[in-house]
Amino acid sequence: MAATIKDVAALAQVSVGTVSRYLNGYEVSEANKRKIDEAIRRLDFKLNPVARSLKTSKSMTVAVVVPALANIFSMSIIEGIERHLDQYGYSVIVCDSQSDVQKEKAKLQFVKDKYVDGVVIMPTGSDGTHITEVLGDELPAVLMDRLVEGAKLDAVLVDNVNAVYQAVERLITLGHRRIGMITGPKDIYTAKERQEGYRRVFVDYNLPMDENLIRYGDYTEDTGYKLMSELMRLDCPPTAVFVANYEMTIGAIMAVNEIGIQIPDQLSLIGFDQLELSKLIKPSLSVVVQPMAEIGQKAAEMLYQRMRGNCDNFPQVIRLKAHFIEGQSIKRL
Amino acid sequence: MAATIKDVAALAQVSVGTVSRYLNGYEVSEANKRKIDEAIRRLDFKLNPVARSLKTSKSMTVAVVVPALANIFSMSIIEGIERHLDQYGYSVIVCDSQSDVQKEKAKLQFVKDKYVDGVVIMPTGSDGTHITEVLGDELPAVLMDRLVEGAKLDAVLVDNVNAVYQAVERLITLGHRRIGMITGPKDIYTAKERQEGYRRVFVDYNLPMDENLIRYGDYTEDTGYKLMSELMRLDCPPTAVFVANYEMTIGAIMAVNEIGIQIPDQLSLIGFDQLELSKLIKPSLSVVVQPMAEIGQKAAEMLYQRMRGNCDNFPQVIRLKAHFIEGQSIKRL
DNA sequence: GATATAAATTGAATCGTTTCATCTAGGAGG
DNA sequence: CCTCCTAGATGAAACGATTCAATTTATATC
Numbered sequence: 001m002a003a004t005i006k007d008v009a010a011l012a013q014v015s016v017g018t019v020s021r022y023l024n025g026y027e028v029s030e031a032n033k034r035k036i037d038e039a040i041r042r043l044d045f046k047l048n049p050v051a052r053s054l055k056t057s058k059s060m061t062v063a064v065v066v067p068a069l070a071n072i073f074s075m076s077i078i079e080g081i082e083r084h085l086d087q088y089g090y091s092v093i094v095c096d097s098q099s100d101v102q103k104e105k106a107k108l109q110f111v112k113d114k115y116v117d118g119v120v121i122m123p124t125g126s127d128g129t130h131i132t133e134v135l136g137d138e139l140p141a142v143l144m145d146r147l148v149e150g151a152k153l154d155a156v157l158v159d160n161v162n163a164v165y166q167a168v169e170r171l172i173t174l175g176h177r178r179i180g181m182i183t184g185p186k187d188i189y190t191a192k193e194r195q196e197g198y199r200r201v202f203v204d205y206n207l208p209m210d211e212n213l214i215r216y217g218d219y220t221e222d223t224g225y226k227l228m229s230e231l232m233r234l235d236c237p238p239t240a241v242f243v244a245n246y247e248m249t250i251g252a253i254m255a256v257n258e259i260g261i262q263i264p265d266q267l268s269l270i271g272f273d274q275l276e277l278s279k280l281i282k283p284s285l286s287v288v289v290q291p292m293a294e295i296g297q298k299a300a301e302m303l304y305q306r307m308r309g310n311c312d313n314f315p316q317v318i319r320l321k322a323h324f325i326e327g328q329s330i331k332r333l
Numbered sequence: 334m335a336a337t338i339k340d341v342a343a344l345a346q347v348s349v350g351t352v353s354r355y356l357n358g359y360e361v362s363e364a365n366k367r368k369i370d371e372a373i374r375r376l377d378f379k380l381n382p383v384a385r386s387l388k389t390s391k392s393m394t395v396a397v398v399v400p401a402l403a404n405i406f407s408m409s410i411i412e413g414i415e416r417h418l419d420q421y422g423y424s425v426i427v428c429d430s431q432s433d434v435q436k437e438k439a440k441l442q443f444v445k446d447k448y449v450d451g452v453v454i455m456p457t458g459s460d461g462t463h464i465t466e467v468l469g470d471e472l473p474a475v476l477m478d479r480l481v482e483g484a485k486l487d488a489v490l491v492d493n494v495n496a497v498y499q500a501v502e503r504l505i506t507l508g509h510r511r512i513g514m515i516t517g518p519k520d521i522y523t524a525k526e527r528q529e530g531y532r533r534v535f536v537d538y539n540l541p542m543d544e545n546l547i548r549y550g551d552y553t554e555d556t557g558y559k560l561m562s563e564l565m566r567l568d569c570p571p572t573a574v575f576v577a578n579y580e581m582t583i584g585a586i587m588a589v590n591e592i593g594i595q596i597p598d599q600l601s602l603i604g605f606d607q608l609e610l611s612k613l614i615k616p617s618l619s620v621v622v623q624p625m626a627e628i629g630q631k632a633a634e635m636l637y638q639r640m641r642g643n644c645d646n647f648p649q650v651i652r653l654k655a656h657f658i659e660g661q662s663i664k665r666l
Numbered sequence: 667g668a669t670a671t672a673a674a675t676t677g678a679a680t681c682g683t684t685t686c687a688t689c690t691a692g693g694a695g696g
Numbered sequence: 697c698c699t700c701c702t703a704g705a706t707g708a709a710a711c712g713a714t715t716c717a718a719t720t721t722a723t724a725t726c
Contacts, residue, residue: 253613
């Protein structure tokens with residue numbers, strides 16, 4: 001049906017080897033170049049990448065595995081990856097692990113069996129032994145957002161500790177002492193880091209910390225709502241609350257609205273991840289924002305280097321800065 | 334390196350043909366079944382999908398092309414597609430056309446040359462001749478969200494006309510007459526439909542319409558902001574505004590907040606697409622919400638049917654219902 | 667002009683499957 | 697016992713590229 005390299009060779013009156021070499025950018029005589037070009041044009045020849053993959057065992061495809069596709073964080077990162085890898089001719093397969101380690105493992109196996117050239121993973125859970133178990137150490141893989149135990153891999157992370165530190169420190173300097181924190185599961189890397197940032201402020205300022213004000217959710221809107229309600233129902237509720245991811249921030253705001261708490265008069269609030277939010281709600285929300293597109297771009301670049309065989313200082317961990325943006329949702333006590 | 338079907342055949346002492354037939358679900362004697370199973374297990378054999386693709390010219394991969402990846406609408410749909418197609422063993426390649434018809438065409442060509450088995454497209458622009466031009470009529474493709482001219486294709490759409498009708502009608506019954514509309518480009522299908530819904534209310538209620546209150550943006554946050562500001566700066570500003578997509582809704586709310594307009598006292602506002610918003614901001618926003626996951630799921634199912642050769646009543650257009658959810662952002666005049 | 671060297675070209679083998687024409691064995695029917 | 701079927705099994709020939717050892721052609725040197 002479609003023209004093959006043989007047809008081109010026949011029409012151009014050269015060997016298939018010559019056509020192949022020309023197609024792959026090797027030197028070919030001027031005369032042959034012209035003949036081949038002409039033949040390709042006349043036959044509307046398109047190289048069959050599947051056949052090529054079979055010989056080269058490169059599929060020019062990478063997979064991105066995330067705990068959930070339908071959220072801004074994943075998508076912005078994926079957009080960054082797609083955009084960056086596009087220029088090198090790679091395509092991006094997306095996989096949703098649905099925050100399920102078993103599913104994550106299955107998806108990794110699936111894409112590995114499909115001969116993708118590389119994988120970017122936002123791991124679900126804190127253990128990553130299954131990752132190397134499935135992928136081996138032949139197939140390049142880059143972690144993002146979260147580090148895992150049991151897998152030596154490149155990673156692109158965000159400096160959560162310091163970002164949270166800044167935010168909480170600001171609350172301290174505004175005079176707050178009872179500062180609530182709504183954070184993620186104890187076993188998730190980013191959640192641990194964000195807690196660490198919080199704790200460090202208290203240590204550095206030599207202030208007592210009330211463990212009861214730290215609430216562990218699961219990064220969903222629902223728990224954001226629930227935990228915020230809990231905090232505000234305490235006998236001695238916090239005067240400020242820091243929420244450690246986007247979805248929970250939404251939930252927390254919903255709770256605040258529902259209970260009828262005035263921000264910042266009755267409560268100072270700091271959210272996470274989305275600048276949009278900051279401008280959208282009234283009073284403007286103070287937030288810690290992550291450089292999402294940059295995470296994707298950096299992960300893609302790193303993976304690309306590994307795929308072309310560059311193994312310099314493996315495993316490499318890139319840490320990007322997050323920023324605290326102050327809005328009108330916090331107030332001096 | 335990795336075991337091939339030949340190794341399996343050798344170890345099991347049968348021919349490669351037999352192994353292949355077994356692998357593909359054809360009848361094989363009980364004894365051979367056992368021997369092959371055993372050999373596969375011992376060799377940890379994995380069928381090479383690239384080689385298979387070369388013979389079958391099926392890649393078990395579909396592409397999804399959208400104008401932008403990093404927005405809730407695209408992502409929710411892609412999540413729906415991925416989830417649905419996963420069960421059939423397909424993987425999903427994502428492509429960002431960046432709202433650029435040229436890029437869209439290039440991406441389509443790219444995935445076609447990669448031998449994907451099907452394509453789901455949220456087209457950018459109102460013309461779709463380039464789609465059939467590139468894809469031909471061999472490669473199954475379904476449109477979503479938007480219809481285009483010049484391409485006969487299956488499509489999954491949302492009944493924008495009636496959803497908007499409901500929302501605007503509600504404003505009318507609340508006594509509003511000067512109703513602003515911030516909508517999308519005149520040449521984009523959904524924007525046209527949403528305008529149509531708006532106009533129809535005025536016709537049906539036999540009310541005069543002020544064309545000056547209809548503002549055409551480009552579905553971005555920026556124009557939402559700009560157009561809302563413009564509307565409110567009119568000598569005789571609208572008493573209610575309907576914003577016809579998510580990003581512009583965000584922008585519009587930002588403008589409203591900035592100018593300091595009280596909602597719903599000074600202005601009734603209806604937004605689009607995201608239920609989250611409704612609950613998040615105060616007063617709760619009235620919104621028209623689309624069934625995003627369902628769009629993805631339906632598009633995937635349709636594409637799947639086409640890929641297996643089911644050509645019943647082509648081209649088929651499925652129209653899903655959107656819903657108007659009333660919040661506290663609108664008020665009787 | 668002869669020789670040495672480098673650069674292009676050739677075409678067959680290969681990647682790991684599927685497929686198809688051909689062959690085999692075993693059971694049914696007479 | 698022979699013939700006819702049929703369900704399974706066989707193995708070679710694709711699929712459409714790359715690659716490599718061998719060969720031809722071109723270029724440089726003396």
